[in-house]
Amino acid sequence: MKLLFLIPYVFVPPSLGNHNLTFNLLKYVSDRAECDLAILIDNEIDREIVAKRILKEFPNINNIFFFEKPKALIRLLYQIQGCFCGFHPAIARYKSTKLALWLRNCCTIEQYDAIHFDLFYMAQYRQYCPAIPTVLVASDAYSMAANRIRSQTSHWQLAVKYYINELVLKNYERRIYSNFDLVGTVSPIDTQYLSKILPNSTIKTIKIAIASEFLDRPIARSNTPKLLCTFTGGKQVVWEAVGQFLDDCYRRIKPDRPQIQLFLLGRNIQAAKWQKLLGNRSDISLSDRVEDYMSFLSQDWIYIYPQTNGSGLKTKVQQAMAVGLPVVGSPEAFAGLPIQQGKEGFICHSPEEFYRCIDCLLSDRALREQMGRAASDFIRKNFSREVAGAQILELYRETIARYSSTNLENNNVNNESCITPSRSD
Known part of the structure; x- marks a missing residue:
């Protein structure tokens, strides 16, 4: 199995909860599958140093590709553009035209068996990988989190802010997540919530491995x-x-x-x-x-x-x-x-x-x-890493098999609908 991971930040060393999710998942998966990483990185960070740190922890990684995050002015333009689409401005921080172009030109079913999108920031790149199985590890249901904060705040100004956050995040989840073959969250509550707003999508709860x-x-x-x-x-x-x-x-x-x-x-x-x-x-x-x-x-x-x-x-x-x-x-x-x-x-x-x-x-x-x-x-x-890692590998396999089965059924339907006219002598 050959996998491509799209990652929105440098995750080594793992200093945050989502870093831990990525780090421990790769600890298991990279020893059992061929893995390439495409990582968004700030311009001032030394890529060679980061690559060495990653390869020290994950010696079996095949290739690491770095793509620069947008600078301030470009990011502002992306945020304005995103607002017209009803998307949260935070997504613009992870928008890279070079990564989009690379995915469009280089990522095919012949090259990778599946693509792993790490966190909701990277879901925006799904459109550039139309013919390959895709797994989004969204982590949380972020519109649900905004709803909870809004319901608990005692300040009406903050309540309005979180209500707007809830609306734009839910819009993003509905419009973008529905294009994935599998969406993973880390809690059954988040899974249930997303399943309600995405009734036709496959939503699963995945485990965060502990080091x-x-x-x-x-x-x-x-x-x-x-x-x-x-x-x-x-x-x-x-x-x-x-x-x-x-x-x-x-x-x-x-x-x-x-x-x-x-x-x-x-x-x-x-x-x-x-x-x-x-x-x-x-x-x-x-x-x-x-x-x-x-x-x-x-x-x-x-x-x-x-x-x-x-x-x-x-x-x-x-x-x-x-x-x-x-x-x-x-x-x-x-x-x-x-x-x-x-x-x-x-x-x-x-x-x-x-x-x-x-x-x-x-x-x-x-x-x-x-x-x-x-x-x-x-x-x-x-x-444990073994338990959580085995689960995600099985989910990759199920997603790949389901994608192949769906494509085969679609091809059969297309073939049956194509009628060859009979020839008369």
């Missing part, structure tokens, strides 16, 4: 565990969710356990806003990064995820479970992670449930260890 390095890591257990909460801090609803946790849950825990420490780790932190929320409290630490996240995670934490917005599988939750931490989270925290309540984690629907579950774990070291082991076993069984 083996997260499994079987020793944790230095203690009698005084700490609380860890991670988040992406750029959105108002996230700030409000963490604030609610502090007010309704952590505030009740602290008086009975004055030595407890809470660590908040988030991306896109707006320092002034968070400082106003936290004040000068010495028991709460806030940071936007740590040097070695894997080692940082391998401490005696109780991992907390109070957010209820967004979509898709939460890779930070998955990683915490893999390491062996007990996780307390909202239902959205465990999207795509069908755990058993109370065994592999605690699913909480209210601040009161958060408080009771965290208090229970703080009081019972044996329970923390037992739940952590069960969580790690759950991730190993369901999301």
